[in-house]
Amino acid sequence: MALRNIITVGDPILRKVSRKVEKFDDRLGQLLNDMAETMYKAPGVGLAAVQVGILRRVVTIDVGDGLMELVNPEIIKTEGEQECVEGCLSIPGESGVLHRPESVTVKAQNRRGDWIMFKAHGFKASCVCHELDHLEGILYTDKMIRRATQKDLEK
DSSP: OOOOOOOOTTOGGGGSOOBOOOOOSHHHHHHHHHHHHHHHHTTOSEEEGGGGTOOBSEEEEOSSSOOEEEEEEEEEEEEOOEEEEEEETTEEEEEEEEEEOSEEEEEEEOTTSOEEEEEEEHHHHHHHHHHHHHTTTOOGGGTOSEEOOHHHHHO
């Protein structure tokens, strides 16, 4: 495993749409391993491949309940709405308030190419939405309703 450099705001790659993964091989496995190590070291709870300069539809997430590796993820259903505070490893030192679905149903592939489906609620749902937005070249700042205040951060 190896730490990768996290691309920060201002780099045009963050605004590009990621391409579908076609090959499920050792190279993909190495990317997933490196992304997890980079995410944990940062420290963060999610990382999209584009944030390390790779335009592939690959995401790692761990909100405290174990590592999720999502390849070619797609939100197939959303329910409800929540107001959340988000930050981003690619926008260090900032955070904002925005609305996200309260729950999402996601279809994705694992590192072997097998299809999985799961439902995420609350913080995990907002994290999934945040990371999948990265795959479309969207940053949370594009959707935020305002910058987060100290009061927002204490909730």
